[in-house]
Amino acid sequence: MRFSGLRILKEGLTGNRGWQPHWRDPAPKPEYDIVIIGGGGHGLATAYYLAKEHGLTNVAVLEKGYIGGGNVGRNTTIVRANYNLPGNSEFYSHSLKLWEGLEQDLNYNAMMSQRGVLNLFHSDGQRDYAARRGNSMAIQGDDAVLLDRDGVRRLVPYLDFDNIRFPVYGGLYHPRGGTARHDAVAWGFARGADQRGVDIIQNCEVTGIDIEAGQVRGVQTSRGAIRAKKVGIVVAGRSSQVAAMAGMRLPIESHILQAFVTEGLNPVIDHVVTFGMGHFYISQSDKGGLVFGGDLDFYASYAARGNLPMAEHVMEAAMTLMPMIGKARVLRSWGGIMDMSPDGSPVIDRTDIAGLYLNCGWCYGGFKAVPGSGNCFAHLLAQDRPHKAAARLRLDRFRTGAGIMDEEGTGAQHNLH
Ligand SMILES: Cc1cc2nc3c(=O)[nH]c(=O)nc-3n(C[C@H](O)[C@H](O)[C@H](O)COP(=O)(O)OP(=O)(O)OC[C@H]3O[C@@H](n4cnc5c(N)ncnc54)[C@H](O)[C@@H]3O)c2cc1C
16 A cells, blocks of 8 residues: 555545555564564664565564554654764764655655754854864765854744853754654554565564574564574663573663653744753644653663653753743653663674674664664674674674764763763
8 A cells, every 4th residue: 555645635535444554463473584673663674674675574573562662652753963973973874864765765754854953052162062063064974054143043033042151152053954753753664664574563572582502593472482593682772681681781771761742832943952051952843742852860760751850950951041931831741761872872783692683772862863773784684794884883892992982072971971
């Protein structure tokens, strides 16, 4: 079933009786060539690209809950390629290019909106850093515009520019960045993979990983044993727990990140805006809700809900930057479990166990990575060599110290990223 304007018209005129489920609900087979553990954005995108680009369709995605129930359906939907340093720069640049053709590729409306991402700065030192970051982005081939105060005012006049503590000096603007509807991205990849023959199996928790003589043989699940020649672990906040099933101790800590949404309002915030002096960023959804968030709750946890001190901290930062937000009423808040790596950067790599592969460490920024991660992980699983855009995302950097990709210049410590 293909989506098109004509199809919508026809269904509208005939009582919408022709729509079908977007993917099948197959029972697990006893054996697959490749089993992907985790039906989040990254797992589903991996399965899609395995089928589409490598012709590998004897593949299952095993999801313990339902598609879209994890972080892929909980994030604040920001997509961008404005990283500063090699390793992340080329990877996120690759991912953004995939985003740009994604809806046509998937034949699915993911509501991709390149409305621009504006990172504000509030001091001379921050301006210098923004200029360096913008130059790195330009060298990578991505777009960056350094705006002075008046340039920012033209884009976002509603900020408190003369705040006594944090006056706005300017901003680094990334016009190709923006937002996409998070759960639609998961559904689009699920549908695309399913149409190519991949089995997407929900309510199927992996409870063990079978390994014989250093070679992976399959997985144990809540729906029985499944044999597999290759297994990919793509479980975001549960990475440490699932890797432990294979006897691995990962350099990953799980922390909670919260988000908030207000009641629907008339269009007021046209871009994604981030505060440079506090933990606050915001955009407006197509339904009108102001969607915003801040920093991690600063302790390791698997509870997918947030704490009140961080909620207060985020609201204070919001009021500092844009006092008008005080009139909006917050409808909901929620939390997701982040797989925090020590350097704030991800891993797409083989493990020491033959046939077992790992995709993790996305921290609070893995939504924008979904197409790039799936594309590169599929390449690794199919060809046993890294994709060039993900060549530096190696696991052993945490053992050797070589190749650490310090995302924020804060050092190699989980709770600083
Ligand atoms: C509040 C919040 C805001 C965010 N904002 C942004 C943003 O604006 N931009 C951005 O780029 N990123 C953002 N992120 C981060 C981004 O959402 C994540 O990095 C990314 O979604 C993680 O990858 P995933 O989609 O594959 O994860 P998930 O959707 O969590 O997928 C992992 C899946 O593995 C499944 N699983 C776990 N254990 C097992 C098991 N034993 N067996 C089978 N299945 C299992 C889980 O049920 C889950 O569905 C945000 C995250 C949160 C929580």
